[in-house]
Amino acid sequence: AKEKGKNNYQFYTDDLNEKATRKFQIENALRKAIDNGEFLLYYQPQIDLQSNRLVGLEALLRWQSPFGMVQPNEFIPIAEETGLILPIGEWVLDEACRQLKEWERLGFPLIKVSVNASARQFRDPNFSRKVDGILKKHQVDTRFFEIEITESVMFDVEEASQLMEELRKLGIKIAIDDFGAGFSSLTVIKNISIDTLKIDKSLIDDIIGNHRNLAILSAIIQVGKNLQTEVVAEGIETKEQMELLKSFNVTGQGYYFSKPALPEQFEKEWQQEKVW
Ligand code: C2E
């Protein structure tokens, strides 16, 4: 038993060392990733379930690092911790605006492009000024630009609502992401006018045949509708989920429709009149 305990400890420290090394590696590589042009934006469609039309695209960051593809769930927390999320977040805003403008130039019907912003960016006192600068640089039609934030921005209700108002004055839209996944979701919508509620995948996952989950989901959708926000159901994976949500008349996003993809794919589909 003693031997085994020792071995477990050995495994445990090896594991910790490995994690620390990987984190160190990621942190160092992240510092050069923008200059090296290693970031890409993929886009995932948002579909109006009634009409089956594409109504929006969410930009999702991808990093082709020197040691392979690294997923956002791994590198975004490190970028937040180190403050690197500020320049990375600016790159994301700039690239999404450039792409939106490019689609406009190619003659595509304009649809909404949403980008994710972390709480750390949102708390930057210059955030709305930076966003304004980027929108002006690309001369983006602000009505087609949306920023997604999570309830974690509610560090200070008053300050957060002021920042949110500044952003909305620019003419862009604000979405609350991962709605219903945390504890304070209602605090956010109680205090701040928002344009879109994105219902977290965890609330969509078990709606088929689960009455409690379905009751909660339909109540949340109703709250969104009563507040006149667009409601987006995230992480739809099956036909059954799609059909059920269609009856609620919401926007849908998820692998059932498409995984996040490169802009070229949407351009091809558009040319083949598959979307829009
Ligand atoms: P999120 O904003 O909640 O984005 C949704 C995530 O769920 C994406 O993962 C997307 O690929 C995935 N997803 C979409 N549909 C489905 C589905 O049907 N099933 C499953 N299992 N997953 C689905 P991704 O791209 O790996 O991003 C993970 C998270 O990283 C995002 O969650 C967001 O919080 C963060 N993130 C991504 N890009 C950015 C960015 O540019 N800036 C910031 N600050 N965070 C970002």
Ligand code: CA
């Ligand atoms: Ca999001």
Ligand code: CA
């Ligand atoms: Ca989400």
Ligand code: CA
């Ligand atoms: Ca999330």
